[in-house]
Amino acid sequence: MPLKNQSVDIQKIEKEWRSRGFQGGLWMDPPGQVWKDFIHNVDELVMVIDGEVEIEMEGSACFLQIGEEIFIPANTYHTVRNIGKEKSRWLYAYKLK
Incomplete structure (x- = not known):
């Protein structure tokens, strides 16, 4: 796992996730953004690239x-929060059916 001052190789992660049957992209959120109680009918992966992100699942x-x-199982309510003072960037991917 990279340290805070290191970068993540986005292309390497996306390639590895594709090999596991996941596909997604890069998301950016402003400070204070909250995505509350999302649910998907497929498994999801999330990885923070920059910023401070908190994920809540099942309380x-x-x-x-x-x-x-982090792995978010299908049909699991989850909340994603940018708890930092700067924008956050994170990779997300959904399991292909």
């Missing part, structure tokens, strides 16, 4: 380190 919140991957 439990976790702070994602830059380069840390």
Whole structure:
């Protein structure tokens, strides 16, 4: 897992995720943005590239380190928050059916 001052190789991550059957993109959020109680009918992966992001699932919140991957199972309510003072960027990908 990269340290805060290191960068994530986005192309490498996207290639690795594709090999696991996931496809997605890069998302950016302004400070204070909250995506509350989202749910998808497919599995999702999320990885923070820049900023401070917190994800809450099933009543439990976790702070994602830059380069840390989190798996969100299909049909799981989840909330994503930019808790930092600057924009956040994160990769997301959904399992292809």
